[in-house]
Amino acid sequence: xxxxxxxxxxxxxxxxxxxxxxxxxxxxxxxxxxxxxxxxxxxxxxxxxxxxxxxxxxxxxxxxxxxxxxxxxxxxxxxxxxxxxxxxxxxxxxxxxxxxxxxxxxxxxxxxxxxxxxxxxxxxxxxxxxxxxxxxxxxxxxxxxxxxxxxxxxxxxxxxxxxxxxxxxxxxxxxxxxxxxxxxxxxxxxxxxxxxxxxxxxxxxxxxxxxxxxxxxxxxxxxxxxxxxxxxxxxxxxxxxxxxxxxxxxxxxxxxxxxxxxxxxxxxxxxxxxxxxxxxxxxxxxxxxxxxxxxxxxxxxxxxxxxxxxxxxx
Amino acid sequence: xxxxxxxxxxxxxxxxxxxxxxxxxxxxxxxxxxxxxxxxxxxxxxxxxxxxxxxxxxxxxxxxxxxxxxxxxxxxxxxxxxxxxxxxxxxxxxxxxxxxxxxxxxxxxxxxxxxxxxxxxxxxxxxxxxxxxxxxxxxxxxxxxxxxxxxxxxxxxxxxxxxxxxxxxxxxxxxxxxxxxxxxxxxxxxxxxxxxxxxxxxxxxxxxxxxxxxxxxxxxxxxxxxxxxxxxxxxxxxxxxxxxxxxxxxxxxxxxxxxxxxxxxxxxxxxxxxxxxxxxxxxxxxxxxxxxxxxxxxxxxxxxxxxxxxxxxxxxxxxxxxxxxxxxxxxxxxxxxxxxx
Numbered sequence: 001x002x003x004x005x006x007x008x009x010x011x012x013x014x015x016x017x018x019x020x021x022x023x024x025x026x027x028x029x030x031x032x033x034x035x036x037x038x039x040x041x042x043x044x045x046x047x048x049x050x051x052x053x054x055x056x057x058x059x060x061x062x063x064x065x066x067x068x069x070x071x072x073x074x075x076x077x078x079x080x081x082x083x084x085x086x087x088x089x090x091x092x093x094x095x096x097x098x099x100x101x102x103x104x105x106x107x108x109x110x111x112x113x114x115x116x117x118x119x120x121x122x123x124x125x126x127x128x129x130x131x132x133x134x135x136x137x138x139x140x141x142x143x144x145x146x147x148x149x150x151x152x153x154x155x156x157x158x159x160x161x162x163x164x165x166x167x168x169x170x171x172x173x174x175x176x177x178x179x180x181x182x183x184x185x186x187x188x189x190x191x192x193x194x195x196x197x198x199x200x201x202x203x204x205x206x207x208x209x210x211x212x213x214x215x216x217x218x219x220x221x222x223x224x225x226x227x228x229x230x231x232x233x234x235x236x237x238x239x240x241x242x243x244x245x246x247x248x249x250x251x252x253x254x255x256x257x258x259x260x261x262x263x264x265x266x267x268x269x270x271x272x273x274x275x276x277x278x279x280x281x282x283x284x285x286x287x288x289x290x291x292x293x294x295x296x297x298x299x300x301x302x303x304x305x306x307x308x309x310x311x312x313x314x
Numbered sequence: 315x316x317x318x319x320x321x322x323x324x325x326x327x328x329x330x331x332x333x334x335x336x337x338x339x340x341x342x343x344x345x346x347x348x349x350x351x352x353x354x355x356x357x358x359x360x361x362x363x364x365x366x367x368x369x370x371x372x373x374x375x376x377x378x379x380x381x382x383x384x385x386x387x388x389x390x391x392x393x394x395x396x397x398x399x400x401x402x403x404x405x406x407x408x409x410x411x412x413x414x415x416x417x418x419x420x421x422x423x424x425x426x427x428x429x430x431x432x433x434x435x436x437x438x439x440x441x442x443x444x445x446x447x448x449x450x451x452x453x454x455x456x457x458x459x460x461x462x463x464x465x466x467x468x469x470x471x472x473x474x475x476x477x478x479x480x481x482x483x484x485x486x487x488x489x490x491x492x493x494x495x496x497x498x499x500x501x502x503x504x505x506x507x508x509x510x511x512x513x514x515x516x517x518x519x520x521x522x523x524x525x526x527x528x529x530x531x532x533x534x535x536x537x538x539x540x541x542x543x544x545x546x547x548x549x550x551x552x553x554x555x556x557x558x559x560x561x562x563x564x565x566x567x568x569x570x571x572x573x574x575x576x577x578x579x580x581x582x583x584x585x586x587x588x589x590x591x592x593x594x595x596x597x598x599x600x601x602x603x604x605x606x607x608x609x610x611x612x613x614x615x616x617x618x619x620x621x622x623x624x625x626x627x628x629x630x631x632x633x634x635x636x637x638x639x640x641x642x643x644x645x646x647x648x649x650x651x652x653x654x655x
Contacts (some may be wrong), residue, residue: 211428217383218423219443219494220415233433309478310432 001305001312008301012294019290020072024065027279055081072287078280080273087284090269097167098265101188101258102250104181108189109196109246114239116193117200121208122227132197139194148187148260155183165262184261188254192246199242203235210234236307244300248293331397332534333357333419333502338394338405340379343387347608350376350558352393354631357502357534357551362525364537364545364566366581367555370602373538376555377504380536381421382410398502417447420495424507426488430479436463437475440494447498462493466523485516492523499531506538521548542585546570551637554578557602557613560631564638574640576618612642620644 035051036043052058056067071078077087120132156164168177207213208231216230255267266285273281305311338353350372357363365373378384379391386409394405398418403410410419423429431439440459441452448455456475463471466489479487488508495503505524509517525548528535539545545552549566554575562575573579580598587593600617603609611628615621624643631641640646 211423211425212431214383215423215429215491215494216431218381218415218421219446220412220417221442221446222412230431234431307433310480 004305004311005298005302008298012298015294016291020069020287021065023283023286023290024068027283028061030277033277068283072284077284077287080281081278082273082276082281087280090281091266091284091288094264094266094269096169097263098251098267100170100177101181101185101254101263101265102247104178104185105188105192105250105254106243106247108186109192110243112190113193113196114200117197118204118227118232120197121201121204124205132201136194136197139190139197142191143256144187144191144254145256145260147190148184148257151183151187152260165260167263181263184254184257184263188250188257192250195246196239196242200235200239203238204231207231207235233307237304240303240307241300244296244303245293248289248296251292251296252289330358331356332359332361332399333536334395334397335376335380336395338376338379338391338396340375340384340389340391340394342389345605347605348392348558349605350379352631353555353558353560354563355536355553355560357536359534360528360532361550362528362535362537362548364539364549364552365555366539366542366545366552368540368602370605371555372558373540373555374506375558377421377506377536377538379405380410380504381415381419382412383421413447416443416495416500417498418500419502419504420498420500421504421506422488422491422495422508424510426484426491426508426511429491430487432479435476435478436482436490440475440490440497443494444497458497459493462497463490465527466490466493466496467519468493484512485519488512488516488520489523492520492527496527496531496533500533502534502536503528504536504538507540508537509544510539510541517544518547524548542581554581557608558605559613559641561614561641562639563631564635568635568638572635572638574634574638574645575614575642576620576644577614578640 035048035055035057056064059067068078075088077091079086080090083090116132116136120129123129152164155161162182163176163180166180168180170177208227210231212234213226213231216226221230252266254265255271257263258265258267259271266289270282270285272278273285333356335353335355338350339348340350341348353372353376355363355365355376365376367373375384375389379389379394380396384391391405396403396405396410398414401414401418415421430436437456437459440462441455444450444455444458445452460471460475463474468474468486468489474482474486479490482490492508503524508524509520512520521544524535524537527533537544537548545566551564552566552569553560554562554569554577556577562569562573562578569578570582573582577598580596583596584598586595598617599619603613603616609616609626611626612618612621615625618625627643629641629643631639632645633639634646
C-alpha cells in the first residue's frame with residue numbers, strides 16, 4: 001500500500017510542476033498590464049520602471065518563474081498588487097468560507113444523490129426510476145443562478161425563512177452561519193446530487209446482477225441488507241472517486257452562486273483578481289486549488305484500499 | 315398400456331419424501347412458451363437427485379424457482395406446489411420465505427469465483443447466514459463459521475476466516491460456499507452445477523465432500539448438472555430434462571442401464587465409455603430449439619428418430635417400471651421397436 005501511494009505522489013509531482021508552469025505562463029499571455037492599474041492615473045515612466053524593478057518584471061521569464069515557485073514552496077505566494085496583502089493571508093480569510101460552503105453542499109449532494117441513485121437502480125424501469133431520472137435531469141439542466149434567485153425570492157423575500165445573502169463565520173454564531181449557508185449549499189448540492197445519482201444508479205445496476213448478490217439472497221438476507229450492504233459496498237468505488245473530484249471542484253469556488261448570495265469565498269476572490277489583473281492572487285489561487293484537487297484525488301486513491309481488499313496485498 | 319403417473323396430490327401426500335415439487339410451470343414475461351413445464355421432482359431423506367440436461371433445458375430456472383430467487387416481475391409461475399417436510403406452498407401465490415432460504419433449504423452455485431462477495435471476509439460471510447437464522451452473538455456465529463470451514467476440509471480455518479475470497483482458489487471458494495450453505499444444517503441442498511467451473515481433481519473432491527456431508531446430516535440434495543459422469547458418481551435418482559420438461563425419471567442404475575426416452579438414450583450413447591474404447595460416440599442430431607421455437611406436444615420430436623405425427627400430442631410422464639417414468643408415447647421402446655421391426 002505504501003508503495004502504491006508513493007507512486008501516486010510521484011506521479012502527482014510532475015502534474016503540479018506542469019500546472020505551475022501553465023498558470024505562470026497564462027498570466028504572461030493575458031492582455032493588459034497590471035502596472036497600469038497599480039500606477040493609477042499617473043503613468044509616469046519612472047514610476048512604472050520602479051514598479052517593474054520592484055516586481056522583477058524585467059527579469060527573463062524563466063527567472064521570474066523560478067523566483068515565484070521558490071517563494072511558493074516556502075509558503076509565500078507574493079502580495080496582492082491591489083491591496084498589498086500577502087496572497088496567503090487573503091486566501092486564509094476565504095478558505096473557511098469556501099470549505100464550509102463546499103462541505104454543506106457535498107452533504108446535500110450525498111444525502112440526495114446516493115439514496116435516489118440506489119432507489120432508481122433497484123426499481124429500474126418502473127415509474128420511480130423514471131421520475132428520479134427526470135428530476136435528476138432537471139437538476140442538471142436548471143442553472144444554479146436561476147435556482148438561487150428563485151430561492152431568494154421565495155424563501156427569503158416572500159416567506160422570510162432564511163437570510164437572503166451574506167456570510168456569518170461559524171465561530172461567531174453557529175446556527176446563523178448554517179442558516180445563511182443553507183440556500184447556497186442547497187443550490188450547489190442539488191446540481192451535484194444529479195451527477196451523483198446518475199453514477200450511483202449505473203454502479204448499482206452493474207452490481208445488482210452480480211453472482212454474490214444472488215448468493216446474498218439465497219442466504220435469506222433481507223432485501224435491505226442485500227442492497228445496502230452486499231451491493232452498495234461494491235458499488236462504492238466510482239461513487240467515492242466522483243465525490244472526491246466534485247469536492248475538489250467545490251473548493252475551487254462556485255463563482256456564480258457566490259455572487260448571487262454575496263458569499264466572500266474563493267470564487268469571488270478569483271473573479272475580482274482576474275478583473276483587476278491581480279497576477280499574484282490569480283496565480284496563487286489556481287496553484288492552491290490545483291494542488292487541492294490533486295490531493296483529493298490522492299485521498300480517493302487511498303479510499304480504494306479501504307474499499308477493495310484485493311488491492312491491499314499488492 | 316402405461317400406468318398413470320401419480321397425480322400431484324398423491325405425490326404431495328407421500329410420506330417418505332422430504333422435498334416435493336409438483337407441476338412447476340413458468341415462463342418469462344414476453345415469451346409465448348413455458349421455459350419450465352409441468353416439472354415434478356421428489357427427494358427423500360439422504361437422497362441425491364440429479365437433474366440433467368443440456369444448457370437451456372430449464373434445470374437452472376427450476377432450481378431458482380425452488381429457492382424463490384427468480385425476479386418476480388419477469389418470471390411468471392402459472393402452476394407449482396412445493397413441500398419441504400411439513401411446510402407447503404403454492405408457488406403461484408407465494409415464494410419461498412426468506413426465513414427458510416439459507417436455513418432449511420440452501421443453495422450453492424456454479425461460479426465459485428464470483429459467488430462470494432469480494433468486499434467481505436469469508437468468516438463474516440458465513441457468520442452472517444448463521445446469525446441471520448439462528449440469532450446469537452457474532453462471536454458464536456464466527457465459531458460456527460470456523461467449525462464449518464474445518465468440516466468442509468479447509469486447513470487453518472481460524473486463519474482462513476479472516477481472508478478475503480480473492481485469496482482463495484476456486485476449489486476452496488466452492489468449499490466456502492458449501493460451508494455457508496450447510497452452516498444452518500439445511501434439510502435440502504440445491505447444488506447448481508457445483509463442479510462445472512473446477513478442475514477435474516477438484517471436482518471429485520467436491521463431489522466426495524457433498525456425499526460425505528449428505529451421509530452425516532441426512533440432507534436431501536438436488537444436484538443440477540449436465541455431466542453424466544457426476545450423475546454416475548453421486549446420484550441416487552435422476553431426472554432428465556429437455557426443453558423445460560422432465561422426460562425421464564427414475565433410480566440412477568435403472569435409467570443408466572435401461573434408458574427409455576429417445577433423448578436419454580441419445581445422451582447415454584454420447585457418453586464416452588472406458589469399457590468400449592475406440593468406439594465412435596453417437597450424437598443427438600440437431601440442437602435444442604430456442605424457447606420460442608419449441609414444437610407443440612413432445613418438445614423432443616424435432617430431433618427424435620422415432621417421432622411420428624402422434625408426437626404432436628404431449629406425452630405424459632408415465633411409469634414403465636416401479637419409480638421409473640418416461641414421457642414418451644413409445645415407451646417402453648423395446649415393445650414398439652419389436653412390433654414395428
